Amino acid sequence: MDSRPRVILHADMNCFYAAVECLHRPELRDKPVVVGGHEELRHGIVLAKNLMAKRCGVKTAMSLVEARHICPELVTIPPDYNLYMRFSRMARSIYYDYTDLVEPFGPDEAWLDVTGSAHLWGGDAYLMACEISERVKAELGVTISIGISWNKVFAKFGSDYQKPDAITVITPDNYRQIVWQAPVEELLYVGRATKHKLNASAVFTIGELAIEDPRLLVNKFGKIGPMLQYFALGEDITPVKVLDPQTSQVDYDIKSIGNGLTAPHDILTRRDARLLISLLSESVAQRLREQRLKARTICISVRDAADLTYYTRQAPLPRASNITNEIAQAAFELLCANEPLDGSHAIRTMGVRAADLQNVSAPLQLDIFGDEEKRASLERLDITIDDLRRRFGNNIVRRAVALGDEQMTPLDIQRDNVIHPVGFLNS
Numbered sequence: 382m383d384s385r386p387r388v389i390l391h392a393d394m395n396c397f398y399a400a401v402e403c404l405h406r407p408e409l410r411d412k413p414v415v416v417g418g419h420e421e422l423r424h425g426i427v428l429a430k431n432l433m434a435k436r437c438g439v440k441t442a443m444s445l446v447e448a449r450h451i452c453p454e455l456v457t458i459p460p461d462y463n464l465y466m467r468f469s470r471m472a473r474s475i476y477y478d479y480t481d482l483v484e485p486f487g488p489d490e491a492w493l494d495v496t497g498s499a500h501l502w503g504g505d506a507y508l509m510a511c512e513i514s515e516r517v518k519a520e521l522g523v524t525i526s527i528g529i530s531w532n533k534v535f536a537k538f539g540s541d542y543q544k545p546d547a548i549t550v551i552t553p554d555n556y557r558q559i560v561w562q563a564p565v566e567e568l569l570y571v572g573r574a575t576k577h578k579l580n581a582s583a584v585f586t587i588g589e590l591a592i593e594d595p596r597l598l599v600n601k602f603g604k605i606g607p608m609l610q611y612f613a614l615g616e617d618i619t620p621v622k623v624l625d626p627q628t629s630q631v632d633y634d635i636k637s638i639g640n641g642l643t644a645p646h647d648i649l650t651r652r653d654a655r656l657l658i659s660l661l662s663e664s665v666a667q668r669l670r671e672q673r674l675k676a677r678t679i680c681i682s683v684r685d686a687a688d689l690t691y692y693t694r695q696a697p698l699p700r701a702s703n704i705t706n707e708i709a710q711a712a713f714e715l716l717c718a719n720e721p722l723d724g725s726h727a728i729r730t731m732g733v734r735a736a737d738l739q740n741v742s743a744p745l746q747l748d749i750f751g752d753e754e755k756r757a758s759l760e761r762l763d764i765t766i767d768d769l770r771r772r773f774g775n776n777i778v779r780r781a782v783a784l785g786d787e788q789m790t791p792l793d794i795q796r797d798n799v800i801h802p803v804g805f806l807n808s
């Protein structure tokens with residue numbers, strides 16, 4: 382193993398969607414602009430804003446109605462994902478000139494492990510970052526912020542620390558002054574719920590998290606606690622994962638992805654079952670997308686509330702998919718084929734699992750079903766939702782089906798510790 386300290390860059394395109402739109406419409410440059418609105422989301426929300434809109438107080442994920450209320454002259458542009466994806470690919474192709482180890486994080490961010498190539502810039506990653514930043518500006522017409530550090534978490538922190546169009550180096554000498562002074566929620570993976578819990582234990586800064594009693598963290602957060610503390614200490618050793626199969630071999634040795642959940646109350650009706658299936662499918666599909674995988678088989682597992690007996694059923698999908706709606710639909714049909722859901726039989730626990738996985742770039746047979754356009758639009762919706770959740774937490778966007786149940790809706794499948802990843806589903 383390489384024993385050199387790692388050199389990791391995190392590059393983040395500033396106000397990405399809005400910047401790309403303004404590039405195409407120079408007349409908008411001096412106006413407050415937001416990209417937002419999606420016919421499939423129940424209310425349009427702000428997906429991105431430019432600096433002018435930001436100065437008016439417009440915030441990402443705010444409803445468009447609210448945004449227009451505080452900023453009446455706001456210009457609203459519907460999102461054009463194909464355009465953004467093209468810019469995303471162009472940025473990445475610049476990054477690949479500096480290293481093969483590029484891990485995209487949403488459409489506008491990426492980590493670059495440049496440990497093996499920094500010597501070409503005299504060992505000065507700052508010079509390399511300057512060049513990358515200049516090239517993105519010249520070739521794409523948008524600005525980026527770059528963080529440089531020896532680990533991914535601090536590099537990401539650095540790219541957020543100064544923006545737009547800035548470079549921040551976090552070193553073993555300065556991280557206590559820069560990172561440790563910052564509010565704890567600025568650490569990657571500290572979401573709103575975790576922030577509140579930490580604040581309740583008088584942990585307000587990243588530095589306070591770093592020196593908190595580890596036993597206390599285990600008690601409060603389980604395994605996540607020590608992990609966050611490692612991150613705060615700069616001891617994140619997670620590698621930059623190469624996700625682009627065209628550039629590098631990726632380890633697809635994942636056999637299946639699943640989640641199980643014990644509902645806050647027993648499941649008796651079609652409506653409750655549908656809700657739970659939809660929550661579970663959402664998180665399974667999201668994880669498939671993160672791993673750039675699609676599933677060909679969907680499995681469900683059901684535990685009886687009365688005698689706790691347990692069974693599983695599986696069915697093939699018509700086409701390999703990581704689309705939330707398709708996975709939820711298949712899982713729900715499977716359940717309906719096996720359960721009355723008329724109030725006569727109570728279910729305690731349910732699981733959804735995706736199996737028979739394949740790489741997303743595996744060849745697709747098009748047009749047999751004639752609904753490729755609809756599927757493409759569902760895929761784009763999923764990408765948008767993933768992006769919003771990654772930034773603002775899982776509960777920022779909820780599917781229509783998940784609204785209206787007071788006990789179910791506060792469940793945050795990926796964050797709350799009600800998931801049974803091993804014992805329950807590995808039958």
Ligand SMILES: [Mg+2]
Nearest residue numbers: 393394395489
């Ligand atoms: Mg950005």
